[in-house]
Amino acid sequence: MTSARPYHHGDLRRAVLDAAVDVITEHGPGGVGLRDLARRVGVSHAGPVHHFKDKAGLLTALAAEGFEMLADRLEETKAAGGDFVEVGTAYVRFAVEHRAHFEVMFRPDLYHAHDPAVEAARTRAGAVLADGVADQPDPELASAAAWSITHGFATLWNTGVLERPGHDPIELARAVAGFLFRDQGTGQTPA
Amino acid sequence: MTSARPYHHGDLRRAVLDAAVDVITEHGPGGVGLRDLARRVGVSHAGPVHHFKDKAGLLTALAAEGFEMLADRLEETKAAGGDFVEVGTAYVRFAVEHRAHFEVMFRPDLYHAHDPAVEAARTRAGAVLADGVADQPDPELASAAAWSITHGFATLWNTGVLERPGHDPIELARAVAGFLFRDQGTGQTPA
């Protein structure tokens, strides 16, 4: 039920979520405060509470939204005929372009990780990654490896540890993903 | 310097760090509070401040300690003749066994990421991983891939997303790391 109709504010729920994204992008998930968000959006200090119940509730909503967006992107990429390398690249692209969502999604201590919507979308996203390597000899292992290298690259890039000045993360991600299955035809890209 | 001598408490600095590890292991990095730690250790609410200046200072100390432990482990593994698979496995083992440290280390928004001690130890750890794949055709790319798959597996396992009931994370990590260089023999790289 993501629909919130314009009452006093217009669309407070979305406004708060957007503000939270801004704050997280700039200061990380630790920088979010319900009162600060309320201030940014122009409502009273307890306004957001009614929509999210909790600080954890707000982050749960963000995580659910993030997993759904991610699953959508991966499914679209696969539906367009993308192999694992393309799907993995889409994963990294999501992480870079929606850094705030991504950071919250993989910090289950910050939100209600067992929320049904979150779990459903997360499972959906994982299925696409696993399906992309289903033709491998050991699909279980290949799936773990594929998800690991993709997620690891995204995480390391976002934390700044892997930063290569002058390199485009998407191109580098494509090369790294291709490296995993370099013995097969797909995936080699000119630098 | 890490040396703290027994004054009133005995070794408050270490006691606070240990308590923080306990809290983080159980409730994540968001659960740490200076006052709560002080309570657990049995000192007044402002006791820890003198040793760490800040909440961020405390986490900086934890991150530095973590990167140093990690770098030590990786260097030991490599010195014992371990190839990349063994080094990567040691990386995952550290992440699983020192989950609290590991979680803080890769959340630079929580501490002073530009602390010299932190940066030095982090660079040292990265060098071992890069060096383990230096014999590859494209060392830069292989290094990024190696670090990504290793770090990704560790992260996903710790967040519970990759959990396989009945599987030992270390064994699975070894298999995943081996998958990256499966075309080469189980490569005993001589020292």
Place this chain on the structure above:
DNA sequence: TACGCAATCTTGTCAATGTCTAGATCCGCT
């Protein structure tokens, strides 16, 4: 040995936060 000093820890305080409660405001439906 005694003294002074600095490191260590305590106590008190302040602004800010999360969350709860009660009340005000406004929309949609009958």
Place this chain on the structure above:
DNA sequence: AGCGGATCTAGACATTGACAAGATTGCGTA
């Protein structure tokens, strides 16, 4: 019209991080 309920406001309370000033303790040095 006007009622009901969703939406938001206002006030309050416990807790937290951070700061300031004072008390306590061990160590080097004369």
